[in-house]
Amino acid sequence: MADANLAALESLFAKHPHITYVTPSSPDYTSLRKIFARDQEAIPLAITRPKSAADVSLLVKFAVSNAIKFTIRTGGHNLSGAAFAQDALAIDMRDISYVNVSRDKKTAKIGGGILQFDLATALDEEGLVTPTGAVGSVGYVGWSTYGGYGPLSRQWGLGVDQIVGARLVNSEGDVIIADERLLKGLRGGGGLFGVIVELEIKVYPLKNASSSLFIRRNGQVLTGTLILDSQDLNSTFKKFNAGYLELASSGMPKELVVQQLIVNSPNGKAMCVAFMWSSEDLEAGQAWLKKIEALATVVMNTVAVSTVPGYLQGNAALVPESVHGEGYTHNFRKITNEVADVIADSLVKMTEDPGCMFVVHELKGASATPNASSVFGTRDEHFMLEILGYALDIKNRETAIAWANDTWAALGKTESDNLLPGTYISLDRPVLKPGTAPLSRLYGSNCRDVLALKKEYDAKDVFSYAVPQLKNYI
Template sequence: MVQLVTEGPEYDAAVAIWNGAVDHRPQVVALCTSTADVQEAIIVARDRGLPLSVRGGGHDWAGRALRDGGLIVDLTRMRQVSIDDGVATVGGGATAADAAEAADRLGLAVATGTVGTVGLLGLTLGGGYGPLSGRFGLAADNLLGAEVVLADGSAVQAGPELLWALRGGGGNFGVVTSAEVAVHPLAEVLVGSFAFPYDEAEQVFRGYGELLDCGPDELTSVIAIVVGPDGNPLVSVAPTWSGDLAEGKDVLDGFAALGTPLSADVTVKSPLAKLREFDGAFPDGVHYALRTRNVAGFTPRVVSALLEAYEARTSPGTFINIHHFHGAATRVPIKRSAFGQRDYHFMVEFIEVGGDGKWSRAASTTLAPYSLPGGYPNLLGPDDTEQAATAYGPNASRLLRIKRRLDPRGVFSATPLPAGVSGDLDADSDN
């Protein structure tokens, strides 16, 4: 029988999520250790008329793991990971680090994001950009199968239609209690770390875009505008090379020519060590607010808008982080999964630290005229309805039809879905 708690240390731990700005107070927490527990929790919520939410890693910035007065399906005790024949079976509450550690012991790698404490399946269901995306695709592209508890309490193995929706459509269709994800033979990567003066930002961004435009799948990079150790802003460039190490050394050394490096380093690491680079950098309990946009490249107007937005920041720890979407991730046909953006692009994160959310909203507005439609679903907030309407591109109608069939009462509310989309829909297959 599932354990239900309404107060005490276990309750407090469940509601203590990453973003300290979230103050939602659920009525009850269901501490689940099995699929049967999840089924029972969903039935309890239905019978008591309680809104339902699901807690995995607890890293969603908007706090959708918690609903005021609701029931939390807490999966944090379901963190088991096993690997067999190139496939990892991952519990619903496993973090990216849990999966990466299991893979690392075998000289393997998992397609994860950039922070180990993030729930792997929550990341995967919404897309999952990471340092291996160019070579192995998004985390969602590596999702091979899933066990899902639906809104009626039934547990199913995801068939083609539901699996299609789970690859980018978010946790809007049920509770994924376990999943099978691909693992890849990769014991070492090359990791670069370069810092440039802020007054060279325009030059660095221009050269960076040109360098990546001709880069191979094995090269995936992040560029950021951050505050340096001396309190002054700088441009940080962090490329990862997942191919032949000797070849990669020459490629990564070339990043130093983007400007006048304040620091430059290229190191061999395991994929697990790469994932752990930012352990402790984003502590739990701090107030965070995020917004996101996608841009096709670093045109002069895009760069000017990014610098204008950054210079208007209102809290010192605030930064802009930009991910590279290319290679294998772009070669997945747009209709093969729910993820709605397969063109080459850069995903921009406006990360406001310690503020009230006004800066991140304003920064997003500043970049909007030069952005692609939609945005990264995992980072869209509940009020980002305009971006959500176009985030899934030509997949929106099919996604909503699956939602209406599997969860007509809207029991599950995770990353935002478009509303009011109509049109001819594909016939459903089994779920």
């Protein structure tokens, strides 16, 4: 069957030679097959690179008419490797990458395959920003349409909150413009209802005033990493979080986001704090930086005036390109002393491999504002944990997974009122068996809207490999 499907595809590509593709026997296959999740061993039927919405429409119509299953790839960072499936056509969107800023510079139309670094760079040239995640090689559409936590989200909202318009290819292969009902579903439901070929998103000016302390240009931020004294990692983590909890109790500006990371450095385990100040008032940012520095002993400080692309470039060294293993997640209202104790104890046991990490995100400010026009499920203020049981060396895979699982389980036994029932879909472990998990854990009370839209726009489950696979939820 696979041979027949491949022959049919090659006949299609012969008629449309501008649409590039590779098969498992092609010289470029290995480089195009590379994704974040090394454990995903599925061999796709072929990998194709459409150049336009019309190309995607053609591919979907052909696949549906020939009963060929297909997957969609943007950045390829889905933690379970959903970009590929065995003997399915992989539609790699990365050649559909553009940024067209509106005349009033309030919105931009972007290609469905654009990566976050490319988007940030294009906007920076215009003195503009929009919320992105922390990793430049992640696809923007996948990041934003499933939620979109990031260093600018406290001020301007999550990724889903930036979406004001969309074009997508539906289950019949037609290019359609999303109405308000469908837009609500895309804001949290991602690729469940079609292949998103274009988004229209909000963008924001970042104008820097003159100053005697800084050489200014539009688009500058104050950002970098604080590396803390980690000789006693247990004590450092608890001390920092106790201090941060007290500092936050008096209120913090929306321009400030700090993200905690525990990584395996060449010198051992290290606790890092990523600092982002996204305001033209950089002097105020320096004052807040001093307050964050005072929470623990800092052994290195890389915080400086930079740009959002510069921030993403700086993070690239901290995040491996691909890993073995599994990730886990929890959402907590607060990092209480109890939660901090459990985390601190687990960090000492964290597998010593550069792929193994622990990350703390905070949802607050504009991100925590209820938004009835999205199906994103968790709007309560909270801390989202990435418990990343990953390894670069496959020999460390099992111990890394065991560490992450044990940490996740121990955290799940802490005070129940502090543990939110919902989890972040982009980090939640995939449900592989039908009827084994409630959809409400991803979408809360919005799960009915998600199911209704799926029935309306994709009743035959053409986009069966889209995240989440709804057939496995109840």
